[in-house]
Amino acid sequence: MRDAFRSRTVRTFAATQFLMEVQFWFPVWLIYLLDLGFSLATALLADAVFRIVSVVCELPMGVLADRIGRKNAYLLTCGLSAGTFAAITFISNDAWLLGAWIAWGVLWALNSGATAPYLYELCAMEETPVDPAKAFGLVRAVGNSAVVCSLLAAGYLYDADPRLPFAITAGLSVVAMILAARLPSVPRSHDTRLRSILLSIRRELRGADVRRAVWIGALLLFFGWSARILFQPLALDLDLSPQVTGWMYAAFAAAGVLGSTISGSVTRRRRRVAVLAAFVCIVLALASTAAADHLGPFLFLPVMGFGYALGMTVVDVYTNEATSRAVRGAIFSVAAALAGLGIAVARPALGLLSDDRSPAFAAGIWAVVGVGVVLIALPAIRRIPAALGPDRQSTFPWHTGDSMRDGSGH
Template identity: 35%
Template sequence: MTRARSRPWGPLTRLLGVRVLLDVQFWFPTWMIFLLERGFTPLQAALIDAIFNGAVVLAEVPMGAVVDRIGRKRALLISCALTTVVFLGIGVVSSFWLMALVWVLWGLLWALSSGLDSTYSWELAEEHPQAPSPSRYLGRSRLASGVAGVLSLLSAGFLLEIWAPLPYLLTAVLGLLALLLAATLPDVHGHARLASATTFTDAMQRPRVRTGILLAAIVLTVGVSIRIQFQPLGTEVGLTPSMIGVVYSIIAVTVALGGWLATRVPHRGHGMWIVGSIAVMALSYLAVALGAQHQLTWVTMLLLIPAGTAAFGVAKTLTDVWLLEAVGSRWRQTVLALASATNGLVMIGFRPFLVQIGDTQGNATAFLIWAAISGVAACGALFLVRGPGRKVLDAR
């Protein structure tokens, strides 16, 4: 049966609109500058960030279970409302302890939203024959997120210069608009629940689910941990803050395009595409290290780093599809959250390590070491995909 073209203002299009409104990143390149301008010390800013990351790691799996229990639409409405509250709070609060409390709430919001776009997009497309297919619609969702990222990253510094709280207050307003739009969306009823595991333990006993969680955690660890060195590397090679903003915009585009490309990959090739994408990330980090050592500034920042982030976009989307298909609707959000939480626990150790190496040995050395670690991770992923029991993993 051929799927029909989606209506211009149907629920699928409106969900993409919500994604654009929620996925703005006005805060991303400016949050440290903002806190320092508000009078916080670097140590206080670092403590606030650590509190946020701790809240995310602790809340990931519980929030995933909450989303599976209350449903996708309710979770999205709560996410929109919390976005407005959190970013309004960041924009107006000046006390350290109140700011820390707001960032704890932000961590809970982050955990609640983690994977929600994937599950809601997938299940809404399943229930609406206007969608091209769940995986193709997920690719469109990734592109919508990328558009939001590009527009907001390019304007973040400009908004901060106008008025420091402006990026955060604007995000709060967009969260309110997203809430109004999300209220018009239909809920999803999980017609595939009959094929889902009845308990979380049953879901975790499926080899394909366990492998998918490990692959997703590897992809997130390899692709996200090193990002803490992107800005220091840009500063080291002489880029201005506005130039670094352009680099981040290019990164957002490449991640989105990688996610879109992943939905065009033949299903039976997903495993090796994930492995290959991890290998490409490892090679890109090696090339970044060599490029930085030889002062190839623009090649490094505008070609080599985006090559790795494009590969991350491919691998991240493929692991999402892997888990969305493997676990069924009943425990989808919980399983995606478990993969994200596993990555978060690993990053607690790796990110300070990378920062320390960058500060003492140089950012090029940090990328070189991460390239080696990523190469080992690619070998581990290859074993998961092509090791003993792979025939079980290929079963659908």
Template identity: 25%
Template sequence: MFDRRPPSPVFEYYCYQATVSFGFFSPIFTLFLLDRGLTYTAISSLSMLYAVLTVVGEIPTGYVCDRIGRRNSLLAGSAFMTVSIFGFAVVESYLGLAALYVLWTLSLVFRSGSGDAWLYDTLEAELDEGRFAHVRGRGQSVRQAVTVVAMLAGGVLYGIDPTYPFVASGVLNGAGVFVLFALPKNRQYADGNEDDTHFTVLEALPVLRDRLTRPPLRSFVLYAALFFGVVEAANTYVQPISTETLGVPVASMGLLYAAFTGVSAVASYYAGAVKDRLGVRGAMVAVPVALGVSLLAPVAWPLLAFPTFFALKGSRSLLHPIVTQHVNDHVESVGRATVLSAVSMAYALVRLPLYLLGGVVADAATPVLAVGVLGAVFLAGVAVVRSVSSPVGGVDSGPTSG
């Protein structure tokens, strides 16, 4: 009955997830930036700016989220995102695009810890926090279902006018602001004022130290950061490889990305089932290693880029709910958003050199070789992390006592 008739907070969460799609412009975003005259290195520099700002902003915005409330942080994030998306329709200069990336990053760091913290605390208070991976995965599937439809329209809109996909996406994300007002507030953080718990900046620091610099999360977060970092860096080259190397028409990129999203939606939907079947340890071993090997394949035969791209999209959607639940299970409610934001900060730190490496190799050689180099670096990093410490030690996953 939980799956067939979701309770009200879960249903409202699904509605919110439907509005945070970038499907209208995601199939053509890199092509759009290249059309603006940017090189791969310049595009990588914008991605690095995003990563640096994430490092700087994650913990402060996570702390703000714990103070002002989860829903208020989500509202701020949706508002900033809507403005930045509309901005891409009118800004053409590199400096202007960099300013939009600043606004984009501010939006994402407000969302990064607050969304998952809101969901986990809501399930813990009203339903069952053990369902987090299931609800998070299904919410992601809702977003991806909307994204499929948006992608199909996005390719057509781009052919009419390159700015139309951004206008459509701005309208969709703007609707999320109104949806969020229907989202219930966490009782403990109803207006950012805790009932009996006062979480200060000085109290945030030991929470981060205790949770992220010691087992069980220390090596796990590093391992996950390496995986997500390579996925994000390799994603940059999906569009140029598809259009330039594989000959996919630009107008058909929406259809290709819709297929990617369909696979991602299925992977996300079954994230909870995979966790139940393989455990956190099994999933975190099998999926990343398989992805690393697949990233090397297009170097030998470019046509293998097609299955590699599907693996790239699906693996991230599969592991993200599993990774997030494992982190949540080892963090208390007080300061949860701060810790989750610190985890996102670690992800951004690892992405920095990967973005730069990919951009330099793509400009000096080809995007295909850039993807292969990222795959080789990833497998080497996995070997190093696992030789030092098991990313998931002891029991697979379980909540710690308060």
């Protein structure tokens, strides 16, 4: 990762992501809503609305990111983040809650297609191109470090004022927007007309590598992200204080730093093993939590965090390599939309199941589902290529994957 760190552009992007990845809100958002007087059912309904909005908006936001340019899409993400979290601090009734969560869903959808393609193309623009695997590993590790720091502070901030975790997140998003303005723009050599982009999306999805990357990414996102709805119910069931809950999330994120760091050293030939290991880590963590839930917060959940960060970083690089420049944002959004369809059902179901039975029981059920998910994903994982086809001419000297070609599909 030292080579990636030498790049001023990558360092600036990593610093921006540090500010954007803070999650002061993560351990306390459910507690915050409950303390405001909302019922658990209403909170889970808001989460479901968030998921539905994110799914509906994924492809439109991905197309928007491809049309307006990488830098503009990234700046818009920073601005929308600031507005959304600021709005959460003013929640006072059901309508305001749903409005804030709808905005959050739009933000989630835009982020899917705005961040990873921008970083990948910035790597190719450097005078000495940066290995994207190392750059992604570095940026993800820095981002997860921000998560660790913010989660450790979340409980203390919440005790000082329940609105602080969200207000600080909004403020840092403004700082991130200012810093992101210093990043270079990526030249657009492809046709940005809507009809042309939609045709390019259809053309890309005919490619085996693109379909495989989308399928694997969607399954990993669906399985790994859905499981996170169990974290706060588990903390409440174990009677953990907000501060200890913050430490639990921090341990999860710290393991993610390790997973992201290791991902930078994963070669093409080892991608299959790394992605399969990611799924297996999540399944084992859930099964172990079901068997001994008191060990979950600081032993089993970090295993999940390690696997999820490792797998998602590797899949992000693979998806960028497999996809043409013109529609990278849209293809990432397709994967996120597919995952979102499942997440919108799975998260409320798991939340209600943990409330009706127990978080440990819900974790056990999800582990069983995970075995099925692994079996479904396995054929695609086994076909992840050790090298892309000879038609993919590369700007990067260490692989044959396309990076800055136009959107012609050839």
